[in-house]
Amino acid sequence: MPTSAPSSSTQKKCKREKKDKSKRLDTSTLSDSTLTASSAATSAVPTPLSTTRAPTPTAPTPADVSAYLKAHNITIHTPSSSTAVVPMLSFSQLDEHIPQALRDALKSFKEPTPIQACAWPTTLRGDDVVGIAETGSGKTLAFGIPAIARIAPSTPQCVSQNSKKSKGKSTTTASISALVIAPTRELAIQTHDTMTMLGEPFGLRSIAVFGGVDKEPQKRALREAGAAVVVGTPGRIMDLMDEGVCDLSRVTYLVLDEADRMLDKGFENDIRKIMKGCAPVEQRQTLMFSATWPEAVRRLAATFQRNPIRITVGSDDLTANSRVEQTVEVFDDQREKDSRLTAHLRALQHKKTSLTGSDEKRILVFALYKKEASRVEQTLRRAGYAVGSIHGDLSQAARMESLEAFKSGKTGLLVATDVASRGLDIPNVGTVINYTFPLTVEDYIHRIGRTGRGGKSGKAITFFTGDGHERGLAGELAKILRDGGFDAEPLKKFPMTIKKKEHGAYGAFYKDTSGAAAPKRLKFT
Numbered sequence: 001m002p003t004s005a006p007s008s009s010t011q012k013k014c015k016r017e018k019k020d021k022s023k024r025l026d027t028s029t030l031s032d033s034t035l036t037a038s039s040a041a042t043s044a045v046p047t048p049l050s051t052t053r054a055p056t057p058t059a060p061t062p063a064d065v066s067a068y069l070k071a072h073n074i075t076i077h078t079p080s081s082s083t084a085v086v087p088m089l090s091f092s093q094l095d096e097h098i099p100q101a102l103r104d105a106l107k108s109f110k111e112p113t114p115i116q117a118c119a120w121p122t123t124l125r126g127d128d129v130v131g132i133a134e135t136g137s138g139k140t141l142a143f144g145i146p147a148i149a150r151i152a153p154s155t156p157q158c159v160s161q162n163s164k165k166s167k168g169k170s171t172t173t174a175s176i177s178a179l180v181i182a183p184t185r186e187l188a189i190q191t192h193d194t195m196t197m198l199g200e201p202f203g204l205r206s207i208a209v210f211g212g213v214d215k216e217p218q219k220r221a222l223r224e225a226g227a228a229v230v231v232g233t234p235g236r237i238m239d240l241m242d243e244g245v246c247d248l249s250r251v252t253y254l255v256l257d258e259a260d261r262m263l264d265k266g267f268e269n270d271i272r273k274i275m276k277g278c279a280p281v282e283q284r285q286t287l288m289f290s291a292t293w294p295e296a297v298r299r300l301a302a303t304f305q306r307n308p309i310r311i312t313v314g315s316d317d318l319t320a321n322s323r324v325e326q327t328v329e330v331f332d333d334q335r336e337k338d339s340r341l342t343a344h345l346r347a348l349q350h351k352k353t354s355l356t357g358s359d360e361k362r363i364l365v366f367a368l369y370k371k372e373a374s375r376v377e378q379t380l381r382r383a384g385y386a387v388g389s390i391h392g393d394l395s396q397a398a399r400m401e402s403l404e405a406f407k408s409g410k411t412g413l414l415v416a417t418d419v420a421s422r423g424l425d426i427p428n429v430g431t432v433i434n435y436t437f438p439l440t441v442e443d444y445i446h447r448i449g450r451t452g453r454g455g456k457s458g459k460a461i462t463f464f465t466g467d468g469h470e471r472g473l474a475g476e477l478a479k480i481l482r483d484g485g486f487d488a489e490p491l492k493k494f495p496m497t498i499k500k501k502e503h504g505a506y507g508a509f510y511k512d513t514s515g516a517a518a519p520k521r522l523k524f525t
């Protein structure tokens with residue numbers, strides 16, 4: 001059936017509304033004091049569309065807000081020039097800020113997660129934000145929804161016209177408006193899938209750019225089709241920038257996912273270069289999200305942002321997902337690990353064959369080194385298990401195949417290095433087994449966060465020998481276990497000192513050059 005063209009009055013209305021919207025978005029580029037003046041506490045919920053509108057019936061009362069912040073142990077640091085952040089306690093509060101078609105993406109969920117509730121009001125009004133919340137708590141949509149809201153047509157009428165025209169085929173967009181940078185290829189692909197889903201009703205295209213695969217299709221996609229959103233890993237983004245096919249100069253919405261990792265030694269200089277290619281900081285919204293936010297990167301992060309609002313769900317200290325039950329087993333002899341691993345698989349009644357039901361629990365085993373991952377995989381295969389692996393010695397195609405087989409249940413067991421520790425949202429991982437402890441306790445938090453996602457519970461079993469790097473991490477691990485209410489006794493034979501961490505690149509010599517005024521700390525208890 002042919003699609004009828006929109007009437008000229010509808011077209012005019014859409015144009016007018018687009019113009020209004022771009023005016024509205026411009027406020028995000030003004031100084032903080034202007035932003036404060038225009039959105040001063042006239043209502044409990046930010047109302048960028050109108051200042052005369054009566055309060056929304058769904059707006060929470062200050063008492064509701066206070067109780068919510070307390071219940072979820074949320075702390076919000078707001079720079080003195082910014083307006084207080086009032087969380088959105090229900091999806092209906094999004095209605096006046098985002099188009100219906102975007103709201104539809106949330107329909108399978110009951111309510112916003114705490115990080116979404118607190119991040120949306122501030123990201124939608126144009127602030128820079130640091131969002132720290134436990135693994136599996138919905139951070140992708142916390143930054144994904146505002147990204148699309150910023151570039152999508154603003155009204156349901158415009159949306160429906162556009163989606164009729166463009167459903168299935170994406171609109172050619174000359175400029176990239178939003179950029180999400182992720183530390184691993186698999187995470188970039190996963191986030192790109194989410195952005196594609198969110199942008200699809202509006203004909204907004206997302207392109208994933210990551211290494212380990214042929215550059216040509218990515219170059220062609222960028223050159224020929226264009227994209228409103230790019231999600232990628234730093235190395236490939238820089239390559240494509242250098243080749244002149246990835247123009248980021250119009251990127252006004254920039255996200256560092258797994259931000260502490262992105263600012264760590266090894267990535268930091270790449271991030272600086274990429275940011276230089278984006279719109280300048282005054283015209284850009286820069287967002288950082290992670291489950292871990294070590295002191296060592298905090299001040300450095302602030303130098304990339306403009307008066308950021310920091311939202312912390314949970315403790316300011318390093319904490320694990322509260323729905324993951326953690327146990328640690330100490331070994332005197334490394335060689336005991338293999339038999340313990342298979343004993344656990346038996347105790348968990350893990351099937352050796354492929355899984356049939358999609359709700360059957362998968363098990364993720366983390367090793368530290370590529371060779372070790374490969375050896376553990378072989379051991380499990382010899383023991384008769386359907387098992388796959390993900391590590392840096394495999395081609396990207398093999399990595400993607402292993403991940404798919406694990407997701408589908410063809411293999412219910414996956415052995416991985418830390419390339420799989422951050423961000424991956426794999427349904428029904430019931431247990432994470434740390435065969436060898438990671439190099440940092442942050443990595444431990446991210447690894448075990450592959451289970452217990454989206455409100456489900458999970459289990460983490462950690463083998464600990466105290467050899468090499470492990471010895472110096474025993475104190476930090478014990479603290480995490482105790483903070484979560486779990487048994488840290490097995491670790492007591494190791495030194496319990498906790499070393500102050502330094503930024504990988506700057507160490508003790510790092511100096512804050514942001515010149516930003518110290519933020520006031522708002523703790524809602």
Ligand SMILES: Nc1ncnc2c1ncn2[C@@H]1O[C@H](COP(=O)(O)OP(=O)(O)OP(=O)(O)O)[C@@H](O)[C@H]1O
Pocket residue numbers: 109110111112113116133134135136137138139140141290291422423424425449450453454455
């Ligand atoms: N409001 C919500 N209610 C219930 N589930 C949600 C909600 N929002 C997102 N989810 C689901 O929660 C799961 C975890 O989300 P996501 O991958 O964004 O977590 P994350 O916080 O980024 O985790 P990580 O720190 O490991 O990267 C996803 O399957 C997502 O679809």
